[in-house]
Amino acid sequence: xxxxxxxxxxxxGLILTIIAYAIMVPFRLLNxxxxxSEGAYPLGGAVAASLISGGFSPFIAIIGAVLxxxxxxxxxxxxxxxxxxxxxxxxxxxxxxxxxxxxxxxGKPNIALFDNLSLLSSGNITVNIFLLILAILLFIIPLxxxxxxxFGLRLRAVGLNPDFATTQNILPSRxxxxxxxxxxxxxxxxxxxxxxxxxxxxxGMGVGIVIHGLASLMIGESLIGTKTLNRxxxxxxxxxLIYQQIQGLALSFGLEPSDLKFFTGxxxxxxxxxxxxx
Numbered sequence: 690x691x692x693x694x695x696x697x698x699x700x701x702g703l704i705l706t707i708i709a710y711a712i713m714v715p716f717r718l719l720n721x722x723x724x725x726s727e728g729a730y731p732l733g734g735a736v737a738a739s740l741i742s743g744g745f746s747p748f749i750a751i752i753g754a755v756l757x758x759x760x761x762x763x764x765x766x767x768x769x770x771x772x773x774x775x776x777x778x779x780x781x782x783x784x785x786x787x788x789x790x791x792x793x794x795x796g797k798p799n800i801a802l803f804d805n806l807s808l809l810s811s812g813n814i815t816v817n818i819f820l821l822i823l824a825i826l827l828f829i830i831p832l833x834x835x836x837x838x839x840f841g842l843r844l845r846a847v848g849l850n851p852d853f854a855t856t857q858n859i860l861p862s863r864x865x866x867x868x869x870x871x872x873x874x875x876x877x878x879x880x881x882x883x884x885x886x887x888x889x890x891x892x893g894m895g896v897g898i899v900i901h902g903l904a905s906l907m908i909g910e911s912l913i914g915t916k917t918l919n920r921x922x923x924x925x926x927x928x929x930l931i932y933q934q935i936q937g938l939a940l941s942f943g944l945e946p947s948d949l950k951f952f953t954g955x956x957x958x959x960x961x962x963x964x965x966x967x
Contacts, residue, residue, distance in 0.1 A: 710832070711729070713925050725779075727895060728780070729787075732761055735892075736754045737880065737890075758880065759877065763866055765779045807888065809885045833922055846859060936952070936953075
């Protein structure tokens with residue numbers, strides 16, 4: 690594997706890390722099976738691309754992307770809570786609906802940002818890696834600090850045992866909405882960074898992103914473990930970076946880009962098989 694391929698994998702792995710955290714929050718902390726990232730990620734990209742192409746600053750674009758995707762996360766929670774729809778189905782419904790919303794926001798199937806200034810448009814891969822590390826810390830440090838507060842402990846209690854949480858006068862619905870809000874914001878944040886990295890937004894962006902995030906999460910958990918909260922929080926970062934390098938290695942060995950989705954599913958199955966045996 691060449692140095693350029695390694696650095697490119699590191700760059701994309703840092704963005705995938707954010708998606709892995711967005712999946713970890715509902716799946717692991719809330720015990721809430723959720724596919725909202727499949728729609729929240731491209732929604733964030735669509736909003737960011739539209740704002741940047743409209744002359745807004747990259748920072749305003751990120752804020753808009755984060756808020757719009759966070760609202761989508763709340764929408765999934767409300768569909769689940771109010772209409773008693775299965776959590777997976779709720780995420781699928783909203784992700785399907787947001788496809789049309791993205792087309793309305795963008796006004797066309799794709800937007801090129803090559804002539805627009807963006808946060809990651811310097812062309813210097815080292816600078817972009819540094820900026821992405823800062824961006825991850827901007828979100829992850831508050832998450833870690835929050836989970837050690839009383840509110841964070843209550844959120845974790847809802848995921849571990851909602852019946853027990855209810856007996857302690859903890860309202861599960863409130864913390865489910867809070868967790869989905871944060872997970873959605875992370876997905877939108879990742880989407881906004883990706884369009885600024887590639888200077889391009891396509892309506893098909895994000896297809897299969899949940900399986901990539903899950904693969905990263907599972908790889909990290911199989912290596913780091915989940916016995917403590919610190920390990921649980923460290924696993925998505927390690928898993929995403931390793932997973933992206935595995936993909937880069939596969940490409941360097943001659944695998945076609947069109948084969949990567951099959952390869953991703955295969956990796957997930959291998960990790961599941963290993964976890965079952967251990």
